[in-house]
Amino acid sequence: MQEKVISLKGVQDYYPDHFGQCYGCGRLNEFGHQLKTNWDSDETVTFFTSKHFHTAIPGFVYGGLLASIMDCHGTGSAALALARAHGIELEEYNAPRCVTASLKIDYKKPTPIDTLLEIRGIIREIKGRKVVVEARLIANGEICVTGEIIAVQVSDDVGK
Amino acid sequence: MQEKVISLKGVQDYYPDHFGQCYGCGRLNEFGHQLKTNWDSDETVTFFTSKHFHTAIPGFVYGGLLASIMDCHGTGSAALALARAHGIELEEYNAPRCVTASLKIDYKKPTPIDTLLEIRGIIREIKGRKVVVEARLIANGEICVTGEIIAVQVSDDVGK
Numbered sequence: 001m002q003e004k005v006i007s008l009k010g011v012q013d014y015y016p017d018h019f020g021q022c023y024g025c026g027r028l029n030e031f032g033h034q035l036k037t038n039w040d041s042d043e044t045v046t047f048f049t050s051k052h053f054h055t056a057i058p059g060f061v062y063g064g065l066l067a068s069i070m071d072c073h074g075t076g077s078a079a080l081a082l083a084r085a086h087g088i089e090l091e092e093y094n095a096p097r098c099v100t101a102s103l104k105i106d107y108k109k110p111t112p113i114d115t116l117l118e119i120r121g122i123i124r125e126i127k128g129r130k131v132v133v134e135a136r137l138i139a140n141g142e143i144c145v146t147g148e149i150i151a152v153q154v155s156d157d158v159g160k
Numbered sequence: 161m162q163e164k165v166i167s168l169k170g171v172q173d174y175y176p177d178h179f180g181q182c183y184g185c186g187r188l189n190e191f192g193h194q195l196k197t198n199w200d201s202d203e204t205v206t207f208f209t210s211k212h213f214h215t216a217i218p219g220f221v222y223g224g225l226l227a228s229i230m231d232c233h234g235t236g237s238a239a240l241a242l243a244r245a246h247g248i249e250l251e252e253y254n255a256p257r258c259v260t261a262s263l264k265i266d267y268k269k270p271t272p273i274d275t276l277l278e279i280r281g282i283i284r285e286i287k288g289r290k291v292v293v294e295a296r297l298i299a300n301g302e303i304c305v306t307g308e309i310i311a312v313q314v315s316d317d318v319g320k
Contacts, residue, residue: 068224
C-alpha cells in the first residue's frame with residue numbers, strides 16, 4: 001500500500017473565522033462534517049467516513065451527501081490552488097475562500113457505507129477568481145462518483 | 161398570495177420500507193430531512209426549511225445541502241412521473257423508486273437561511289426507466305438555484 005503523509009490540518013483551518021462556519025467544511029461548525037482538504041503532490045485530497053444514517057438505499061451512501069462532499073472538496077481545492085498560484089503561504093487566517101458557482105456530479109456506481117471515502121481533485125483551470133476542479137470519489141479502490149466543480153473566490157468581507 | 165393545497169404525504173410515503181431509509185427523503189430515517197414531494201398541477205414541489213447550522217457563509221444556506229434537496233426532489237419527482245405515466249395510483253407501498261445517475265446544479269444567487277425553500281420540478285423526459293427533471297429552488301420569491309437531475313428507476317429488490 002502506498003504510504004501517504006497527509007497533514008491533519010486542511011486549507012479550511014486557514015480561513016478567517018467568518019468563513020469557517022460552513023456545514024460541510026467549516027472548522028467552527030460543530031454540527032458539520034469538518035472536511036479537511038490538502039495537497040497530495042499535484043492533486044488535492046479529502047477523506048470522509050459517512051455515518052450509519054447517511055443512507056440512500058441500505059448499504060449505500062446517500063447521493064446528496066456525496067454531492068456535498070464533492071462540492072466542499074471543490075471549494076477547498078480551489079482555495080489551495082489560488083493560494084499556490086498567488087504564492088500565499090497558508091497561515092492563520094489568510095486562505096482565500098471560494099464558493100461554488102456550479103456543480104456537476106455523475107454517480108458511476110453505488111458508494112458503500114461505513115467505508116473511508118477518498119475524494120481527489122485535479123485543478124483544471126484558474127482564470128482570475130474562477131477555478132475549475134475535476135474531482136473523483138473513491139471507495140475501496142474504486143471510483144464511485146466523478147464531478148466538476150466551478151468555484152469562485154469571494155471577497156474577504158462577504159458574510160462578515 | 162396564491163392558495164395552494166399540498167398533501168401532507170409525499171411520494172416518499174409510498175415507497176416500500178427498504179426504500180424509505182434515505183437520509184434526504186426517507187420517511188423511516190429519523191436523522192434525515194424527510195422531504196415530501198408532491199404534484200402541484202403539472203409541476204412537482206417539495207418544501208424545506210434549513211436548520212441554523214446549515215450555513216455556508218453566515219446568512220446563507222450551504223450549497224451542498226441545496227444540492228442534496230434538489231437531488232432528492234429529483235428522484236421524488238421522477239417517481240411521481242413514472243407512477244403517472246404507468247397509471248399507478250399510489251398506495252402503501254407501491255411507489256417506484258429512482259436513484260440519481262447525474263446531477264447538475266447552478267447556484268444563481270446566495271440562498272438565505274431560516275427561510276422556507278420551495279423546490280419545483282418539471283418533467284422533461286421519460287424514456288423507459290430514465291427520467292429527466294428540471295428543477296429550481298425558490299426563496300422569498302426568487303430563484304436561487306437551478307438544476308437538472310437524471311434519475312433511473314431501480315428494481316424493487318435492490319437493497320432489500
